Amino acid sequence: MKLQSLLRNLGLTSLCVILSAHVGSPDAWFEGNAGPYKVTIQVQMPGVVPGVAQIFVRTAGDKPDRVTVVANKFDATGGAPPPEVATPLENSSDTYVARLWLMAAGSNSITVEVSGAKGSGKAVVPVVNVPMRRLEFDPRLAIGLSGIGLFLFVGMVTIIGAAVREGTLPAGELPSFANRSRARLAMIGTSIGLALILFGGWSWWSSVDSQYRRNLFKPIASKAEIVSTSVPPMVVFSVTDSDWVHRGDSAWARARQRRTSWTPLVEDHGKLMHLFLIRDDMGAFAHLHPTTSDSIAFESTLPPVPPGRYRVFSDVVVESGYAQTMVTTLTVGQGANGDATKTQLTDPDDSWFTGGAANTRSTMLADGLSMRRVGTAAPIVAGREAGLRFEVLNADGTPATLEPYMGMAAHAVVAKDDGSVFVHLHPMGTISMASQMTFSLRQPGDTIFGRLGRRLSAAEHSAMNATPAATGSVGFPYAFPKPGKYRIWVQVRREGRILTGAFDIHVISGVKSAE
Amino acid sequence: MATTVSTFGPTEASEARAHSATLAAEWPIYSVVFASTCIIVGLMWDISWHRTIGRDTFWSPPHVLEQVAAIVAGLSCGYVVLQTTFAGSDEARGKSVRFWRFFQAPLGAWVCIWATITMITSAPLDNWWHNAYGLDVKIISPPHMVLAAGMIGIEVGAMLMVLGAQNRATTERDRRRLGFIFAYAGAIVVSMAAVLIEENAAFGNEMHGSAFYKLTATVIPIFLVAFARSSRLKWPATTTALLYMVFVLLNMWVIQLFPAQPRLAPIYNPVTHMVPSPFPLLLVFPAVGIDLLMRRFGSDRDWPLALAIGVAFVGVMLAVHWFWGDFLLSPYARNSFFAADKWDYNNRLGPWRYQFWNLDRDASRNFSPLHLAQGIAVAMIYAAISARIGLWWGKGMARIKR
Numbered sequence: 052m053k054l055q056s057l058l059r060n061l062g063l064t065s066l067c068v069i070l071s072a073h074v075g076s077p078d079a080w081f082e083g084n085a086g087p088y089k090v091t092i093q094v095q096m097p098g099v100v101p102g103v104a105q106i107f108v109r110t111a112g113d114k115p116d117r118v119t120v121v122a123n124k125f126d127a128t129g130g131a132p133p134p135e136v137a138t139p140l141e142n143s144s145d146t147y148v149a150r151l152w153l154m155a156a157g158s159n160s161i162t163v164e165v166s167g168a169k170g171s172g173k174a175v176v177p178v179v180n181v182p183m184r185r186l187e188f189d190p191r192l193a194i195g196l197s198g199i200g201l202f203l204f205v206g207m208v209t210i211i212g213a214a215v216r217e218g219t220l221p222a223g224e225l226p227s228f229a230n231r232s233r234a235r236l237a238m239i240g241t242s243i244g245l246a247l248i249l250f251g252g253w254s255w256w257s258s259v260d261s262q263y264r265r266n267l268f269k270p271i272a273s274k275a276e277i278v279s280t281s282v283p284p285m286v287v288f289s290v291t292d293s294d295w296v297h298r299g300d301s302a303w304a305r306a307r308q309r310r311t312s313w314t315p316l317v318e319d320h321g322k323l324m325h326l327f328l329i330r331d332d333m334g335a336f337a338h339l340h341p342t343t344s345d346s347i348a349f350e351s352t353l354p355p356v357p358p359g360r361y362r363v364f365s366d367v368v369v370e371s372g373y374a375q376t377m378v379t380t381l382t383v384g385q386g387a388n389g390d391a392t393k394t395q396l397t398d399p400d401d402s403w404f405t406g407g408a409a410n411t412r413s414t415m416l417a418d419g420l421s422m423r424r425v426g427t428a429a430p431i432v433a434g435r436e437a438g439l440r441f442e443v444l445n446a447d448g449t450p451a452t453l454e455p456y457m458g459m460a461a462h463a464v465v466a467k468d469d470g471s472v473f474v475h476l477h478p479m480g481t482i483s484m485a486s487q488m489t490f491s492l493r494q495p496g497d498t499i500f501g502r503l504g505r506r507l508s509a510a511e512h513s514a515m516n517a518t519p520a521a522t523g524s525v526g527f528p529y530a531f532p533k534p535g536k537y538r539i540w541v542q543v544r545r546e547g548r549i550l551t552g553a554f555d556i557h558v559i560s561g562v563k564s565a566e
Numbered sequence: 567m568a569t570t571v572s573t574f575g576p577t578e579a580s581e582a583r584a585h586s587a588t589l590a591a592e593w594p595i596y597s598v599v600f601a602s603t604c605i606i607v608g609l610m611w612d613i614s615w616h617r618t619i620g621r622d623t624f625w626s627p628p629h630v631l632e633q634v635a636a637i638v639a640g641l642s643c644g645y646v647v648l649q650t651t652f653a654g655s656d657e658a659r660g661k662s663v664r665f666w667r668f669f670q671a672p673l674g675a676w677v678c679i680w681a682t683i684t685m686i687t688s689a690p691l692d693n694w695w696h697n698a699y700g701l702d703v704k705i706i707s708p709p710h711m712v713l714a715a716g717m718i719g720i721e722v723g724a725m726l727m728v729l730g731a732q733n734r735a736t737t738e739r740d741r742r743r744l745g746f747i748f749a750y751a752g753a754i755v756v757s758m759a760a761v762l763i764e765e766n767a768a769f770g771n772e773m774h775g776s777a778f779y780k781l782t783a784t785v786i787p788i789f790l791v792a793f794a795r796s797s798r799l800k801w802p803a804t805t806t807a808l809l810y811m812v813f814v815l816l817n818m819w820v821i822q823l824f825p826a827q828p829r830l831a832p833i834y835n836p837v838t839h840m841v842p843s844p845f846p847l848l849l850v851f852p853a854v855g856i857d858l859l860m861r862r863f864g865s866d867r868d869w870p871l872a873l874a875i876g877v878a879f880v881g882v883m884l885a886v887h888w889f890w891g892d893f894l895l896s897p898y899a900r901n902s903f904f905a906a907d908k909w910d911y912n913n914r915l916g917p918w919r920y921q922f923w924n925l926d927r928d929a930s931r932n933f934s935p936l937h938l939a940q941g942i943a944v945a946m947i948y949a950a951i952s953a954r955i956g957l958w959w960g961k962g963m964a965r966i967k968r
Contacts, residue, residue: 101701122831128914129832132620152621152701154830154912186698192690199687203680210676213663218673219965222734223660256708263699 073481074270074364074376075472075532076465079178080480082528085165086172088115091528092480093436094161094176098184101154108137108147108163115167118147123162124155125371128495134164153180158372160490177372177486181268185260204245212238271295275363275381277353283395286381288326288341288349288365296347299500314370316346317504319485320457321515322398324349325366325475328381329466330359333538336551337403338464352396354403358383362466364473370504372489374482376473400457404551408538414552419446422541422552425524432561433534439463439476440526441541441552450523456544458484458515461525468536476527485511534560595731597642598678598724599747602754604635605717609761610817610843616702617841617910620830624689632685632717639720640682643675661730663968673968674727681719688713705765714762721758725751726966732798733967745799752793753809759785760810760847768844770894770906773887775924776941783880783949786849788956790856791875795865795960803860807853814846818905828911835913842905848890852882856953868957876950880942895920 079094089111097103106120119134137147153159161176216226216234226234271292278285290296297303298313316323322340326349329336335356341349349365365377408414413423426438441461443451453460463476474481488507497503531537537556542549612628622629650662650670662670692709696702704710728751732744766772767781794803822842855878863871893899899906907919926937 099696099698099700102697103701124832126832129834130836131831132829132833133827135829152830154620155832182700186694188694192694196687196691199683203684203687206676206680206683209665210673210680213665213676214673214966217663218968219962221967222657252708252711259699259708 073472073474074378075467076474076481077183078530078532079161079176079482080528080530081174081176081482082478082480082526083174084172085163085174087169088112088165088167088172090163090165090174091436092161092163092174092176093528093530094178096178096180096183097153098182099186100156100180100182101152102180104151104153104161104178104180106137106149106151106161106163107140108149108165110145110147110165113167113169114145115165115169117164117166118149119164120149120151121162121164122151122153123160125158125160125373125489125493126155131162134162137163153178156180156182158486158489160372162490175487175490176480177374177482177490179373179375182263182266183268185264185267200249204242204249207245208238208241211241270375270377273363273365273377273379275379277381277383279384284353285350286326286328286339286341286353288324288351288363288379290347290377314373315501315504317368317370317485317489318508318511319366319368319374319483320459321511322400322457323367326351327364327366327464327473327475328356328361328403329364329464329470329473330357330361331470332359333466333468334407335359335361335403335405336464336540336553337401338462338540338542339401340398342397350397351401353383354396354401356383356403357405358385362470362473364475366475366483368483368485368489370489370500370507372483372486374486376475378473400549402542402549402551404540404553406553408553408555410555412554414554416443416550416552417548418545418550420444420451420545420550421446422543422550424554431531431556431558433531433558434561436528436530437556437558438526439529439539440524443523443525443543443545443550443552451545453523453525454544454546455515456542456549458511460543461527462542463527464540464542465529465531466538467533468538472532472535472537474529476529478525478527480528484514488514531556531558534558592731594642594646594672594675595724595727595747598639598674598720598727599751599754601635601639601642601678602721602724602751604631604638605720606754606757606761606813607817608632608635609717609758610814611821613705613761613764614821614840614842618826618828618837618839620828620911624693635720636682636685636716639678639723643671643678643682643723646675647671647679661734661968672727672730673966674723674725674730677723677726678720681716681723683716684719685713685716688716718755718758721751721755725755726963729796729963729966730968733964735798741798745797745802746805748797749793749799749802749805750809752789752797752806753813755793756786756789756806756810756849757813759789760814760849761843764843768847769923770844770891770899771918771921771923773891773894774922774938776926776938776945777924778887779880779883779942779945780948782847782883783876783945784952786847786852787856787875787879787949787952788959790849790853791860791872791953791956792960792963794856794860795957796963796966801854801857803853803856804850807849811846811848811850814843818842818845819902822902822905822908830912833911835909835911835915837909837911841908841910844908845894845899845904845906848886851886852879855879855882865961868954868961872954872957873950875953876946876948879949879953880946884942891922895922 077096081092091109093107095105108118118137120137121131121134123131135149135151137149140146140148159178159180161178162173164171164173212234215237216230220226271290273290275286275288278287295313323343324341326339326341337354337356339351341351343349361381361383363379363381368374413421415421421444423442425440425442431437443453445451456462459477461478465474465476485507488510492506492510493503535558537558539554539556541552608628608631615622615626615628647669650658659670661672663673664670665676688709691712695707695709728744728748732748735741735744763781763785767778772778790803790806793806799805821840824840825838826840856875859874859878894906909915925933926941928934928937
C-alpha cells in the first residue's frame, strides 16, 4: 500500500472544490442513531465519478463488534453488493473507516450498519455524487513522467535504428554504409511517427479534459429580484435553467439531444424551498420559505432587512433525494424593504437577523435570553471536526426549553466571508432529512414521478410533529472545509418566536480531515 | 534393440548435448514468452474482474500477474544485456545489436526492456487519471494506451526473440520447434489485438453489422499475414489462428469456474461466477485462406496478394460469422461451452441480449442489405491495406537474425 499512497500523494496535490449540494463544502455529516448505537458519520466525497469515498464512523458509548458500510444509487431496481467492513482508525478507539467506490452520478446512499452486544442498527446518509473538482497535474509528476517519456522516445528511436542497421545481418557481420544510412532514415521516420503519436495523445488528453470541465457540476441557474410594486414588497426567486424549466418536456429534450431527468421537488422540513439572503458584509441574514405554483417562480414577502447587495442561496430537494443549493445575488434598494411591524410574512417560520456577530462566546437574544458557544478554547482547524455546540440560557442562567423549529432542535447557517462556503446545518448534520427519507421510503413500484414525494411529505410531517423539545443545548457535527473567516447564525424557537444568534469563527489551516 | 544400444555412439550423444545446450542458452526466450503469456492472461482476467466484481486496487490479482510479467521480462532482458555486454562470448555478441554504441543484446530484449519501462510509467499516470477523471470510466484512455503499448511491446519483444532464434536455426528440428514457439508468441499478439477490440467485435450480436467486419478487417490481417510471411511452418497463419482460439477458449472455460460476486452497486445482473470473455473469433477459417493465397502468390506479387487477402479475409469472415452470430444468439449457445449470454454485473438485462446490434440501416432506420454490402466492400479495402502492411512488416521480420 505504500507505493499506492506514494502515487496518490504525487498526483493529489491541488484540489479545487467548486460546488456541491451545499456550496464549497462537499463532505456529508450525519449524527444520529444506528439502532441502539449513537453514531457520527462523515463521508468524504471523491469529487470525481466514479470515485472512492472515505467513510468515517464514530460510535459513542459501548464499543460495537462490527461496523459495515454499503453504497447504492437511488434506484429501487438495482441490487446492493455485500457491505464492506470498516476497520478501526489508527490511534482511535471509537472511529472506524472504510473506502467505498461510488459508481453512479447523482443521488446515492451510504448505509452504515453497526452491530454488537446491544444489537444492530442502520443509519442512512444521503450523498450527492457529482464531478466537482479538476485535479491539477503535479509539477513533480509532470517532470518525472516527461523525463521517462523522453527516455522512451529516444529508446524506441534507437531500437528501430539498431534493428535496421544490424538486425538482419548474419551473426558477427558488421553493418555496411548502406545499412547505416538506412538506419538513419528509419530513425528520422520513427521520430516523426512517434512525435505524431505523442501529438495525437496530447490532443486526445486535451479533449478529455475539456469535456470533463464541461461536465463539472454547476448549480442550476437562477435569479432573484424584488417586486416593490406589491405591498408589502416581495422577493421573487426564479429558476432560469432551461433543463429545469423544460423538465418532463420530452419533445424539447429530444430536439436538443438532452436528458432532463429531474424528478419533482419534495418538501424538506415541511418546505419546498429554504431561501437564504446573506448581505455581502454578513451584517444581515434572512431565512425564508417562498411559495410556488409552478416550481419555477418562488415568492416570499421581503422581511425588513437593510439595503445592500445580498448573496442568495436556495436549498431544494427533488424526489430522487438529490439535494442542491442554487446561488444568485439580490440588491435591496433604499426603501424597498417593508415595515417590520406591518409585514405579513409568507410563512410563519420565516425569520431574519440584522447586526454583527458576538465578539465574545456569548450573545444576547430577545426576551432576556442569551446564547453561548461552548467547547474548548482551542482554535478550529480546517478539515477537522469543529465541535460546534451552543447553549441557550434563560435570564437567570438556567437552560432554556426550546421548541422544535421546523422539526429540528435548531438550524444553523454557516457562510464564509467571501461567499465561497455556504452550509445549512442541523443537529443531525449537513444532510437533508428529505433526502434521507427518500432512501428509506422508496419502493420498487415508485416509477411514477410524485408518488414517493407524497408519501415523503406525509411521513415528514408526522416525523416533525414527533420531535421532542430540546433542553437548551444544541450541537452541529461539521468540519470547516478551508481556513478563513466564517459567520454562523444559530436559530432556535421558544414560545413561538424564532431567535437567532450570530457568531464569528476563525478557522486556521491544518492537515486534511480525520488523519 | 541391442544394436540400438551398441550404436548409441559419440555422435548422437554430442548432438543431444548440443541440443540441450541450445535449450539452456534459449532460457531468455522461454522467460519472455512466459511473461507474454502472463500479460494476456492478466488482461483477460482483469477485464473479467471488472465485468464481475467491479472494484479493484493496484494490487488486485490480475494486476499483480501483469506486474510479475513486466518484472520477469524486464529482469531477464536486463540480465541478457549485462551478460552479453560485459561477459558475452563472441557468438553471443555476434547475435546482438548495439544500443548507444556500447550495450549489446538481441533486438527482442531491447524491445522488452523498453516495454517494461513503458508499463511501469503508465502506473502513476493511470493513478492520476483515475483521481482526475474518474475510475476506469473507459477502457480506451490515454494512460491505458500507454500501458497497452508496454504490454504489446513485451509480446512483440518475445516474438522477436523467438524470431531471431528461428531465423538462425540450422537444423530442421530447431526450425520446427522454434517455428511453433513463434506461432504461439504470435497467437498471443493476436489474442491481445482481439481483446482490445472485444467491446466492439466479439459478441454474436455484432456479427450482422458491417462495423464488426470493418474492425476485424483492420486489426487482424496485419498480424496473421506478417506472422505467416516470417514463419517457417507450412500452415503458419492457420497454426497461429488455431493457437489463438485454443488459448482464448481455455481462458474462457477456466475462468467461469471460479465463484465471484459483484462488489459495487447498482447490481442489475447478480452474477455468481467470473464472467468469461466471449467465444473467440473463428479466425482459423480466414487464416486457411491466407495460407493458401500466400502459397499461391509467392513473395514477389505483394500488391495483388494483399488485395486477394483483403477480399478473401472479409469474404470468409462474413460467410462464417454471419451464421455463427445466429448460433451465438440461439438458446443452444447459452451454456458454459459457448459462453454466450454472459453479461456484466451492471448490465440491465433486456431484449437487447438476443438482438443484433449496429445493423446497417437506411435513412428510415430499416435494415438495408445495400448499406451492408457497401460496408463489407469498405471492410475488404481495410483488410487489403492491413494485409499489405502485414506483408511489408513480415518481410522485414523474416530477415531478423539478431
